[in-house]
Amino acid sequence: MSATQTAQLMDGTGLAGRIVEEAAARAAQISQHTGTSPCLATVLVGEDPASVTYVRMKRARCAKAGIRSRHIALPAATTTAELIDTLAGLSDDPDVHGILLQHPCGPHIDERAAFEAIAPHKDVDGVTAHSFAAMSFGLPGFVSCTPGGIMRLLEAYDVDLTGRRAAVVGRSAILGKPVGMLLLARDATVTYCHSRTADLPDIIREADVVVAAVGRPRLIRGEDIKPGAVVIDAGYNRGNVGDVDFDAALTRARLITPVPGGVGPMTIAVLLAQTVDAAADQLGIEHH
Amino acid sequence: MSATQTAQLMDGTGLAGRIVEEAAARAAQISQHTGTSPCLATVLVGEDPASVTYVRMKRARCAKAGIRSRHIALPAATTTAELIDTLAGLSDDPDVHGILLQHPCGPHIDERAAFEAIAPHKDVDGVTAHSFAAMSFGLPGFVSCTPGGIMRLLEAYDVDLTGRRAAVVGRSAILGKPVGMLLLARDATVTYCHSRTADLPDIIREADVVVAAVGRPRLIRGEDIKPGAVVIDAGYNRGNVGDVDFDAALTRARLITPVPGGVGPMTIAVLLAQTVDAAADQLGIEHH
Structure with a gap:
């Protein structure tokens, strides 16, 4: 195993900035029209x-x-x-x-x-049962903001999900569960892992896409990352440490989100974009 | 590989009969009281x-x-x-x-x-977004009948799910998706597989519990069943053929549902039990 960086960083800050800019432009239009x-x-x-x-x-x-x-x-x-x-x-x-x-x-x-x-129709944070079911069944609705942000990152970097193995580590109602459902809707083969999972390293080693969302510092070892995998670290821990051992993962992954500057900024960007969507709908403005 | 049967059959007909009997007794009580x-x-x-x-x-x-x-x-x-x-x-x-x-x-x-x-509160077939979210978040509510029946079968046969690998093959809104969520709530490590899954046999080979729910005759080969696994066949195909190659699986599994007489009868039993639950709630009778 070489200690050379192979991974490209996924620039959540930049992408979030563009999403917020677009939301701001639409907010201005709404304001002008209504x-x-x-x-x-x-x-x-x-x-x-x-x-x-x-x-x-x-x-x-x-x-x-x-x-x-x-x-x-x-x-x-x-x-x-x-x-x-x-x-x-x-x-x-x-x-x-x-x-x-x-x-x-x-x-x-x-x-x-x-x-x-x-x-x-006002659930712009995507926390209701209705929104969860909409995400799960591929229906129109608001997404949970962090899962929605993760999906936008994957899209921005053209990550092909069809038939790929995705490991979602964490099963919270607002992060792990919905992001797994969104990945499944995009035809990934999704494995939900959690604190009771017996063989996490084995599952990580087979994953083309890893989404870490538990909040346990460096739970995911770099050595277990499959070479060429896409690593999304949605973990927040003290000292800007993610759930993935970033330095080690950097030498194996193809794409990886930094902490901070990866998933974090996307969450607020999706919140803002969805708030503008909600306002447009409620004020009778045509959707973007 | 020996061609000898090792698997015990999971008797859905018998268990469903007991559930229906109990539902009938409660229905009679409700009728008597109200x-x-x-x-x-x-x-x-x-x-x-x-x-x-x-x-x-x-x-x-x-x-x-x-x-x-x-x-x-x-x-x-x-x-x-x-x-x-x-x-x-x-x-x-x-x-x-x-x-x-x-x-x-x-x-x-x-x-x-x-x-x-x-x-x-009347969704005794467990098909609404509300029921799906309740199943997903481990909250009180009605379950989809076939997934609920599968969970009751697993309980009746004391199948330990904590930390075990479960492969759910199929992702329909009323079967695959909810049964995966129910297994996850019971602390299984759940992998959702479907028509776009690239490496189904690999996933089946690692699964301690297989739930087949796609409706493709003998999609799951017996030779891929992990020795000692629990196999739940919720597939319905012409000629009473399930989604699992039953004869071959019989020599490897520890527990397996026959088709018919496995999952099938459980679905109606859960429907009846939930109808009685709903009536008891709505008529103000204390829950069983």
């Missing part, structure tokens, strides 16, 4: 510092793209019923086109029940 | 002979178990909008506890739109 700009409601329960930062970042990106945002900060003691009321109200509010519930919401909240209070 | 027996609405578009037979069989089983059924036969020319109206009406009708739309409905019907007109 007098109303797209509006994303952000809902945050409590004051978890990381969540506060994420929401602030998302709102700043919205502002830069000409998307309004309306922030609803709820106290940490908010009940599931109160949160559902808030989300149902936003679902009914014609001035709100997309709704983002920042999660995790805290252990006392039934997050799934809360997600389901978001009207499917 | 004066109303569970009621399944069956909806059929057109007169496809196979569909007519399936619906008749399901209704006969209902009758034997003390479950009423109300049959709605719609002409072949029924539009999607008319079908949705019918299903929405049944969803609102307090005398109907479960709804079964017999499919396929014909090429002119938007089947997904029709399924979504079934209220989730």
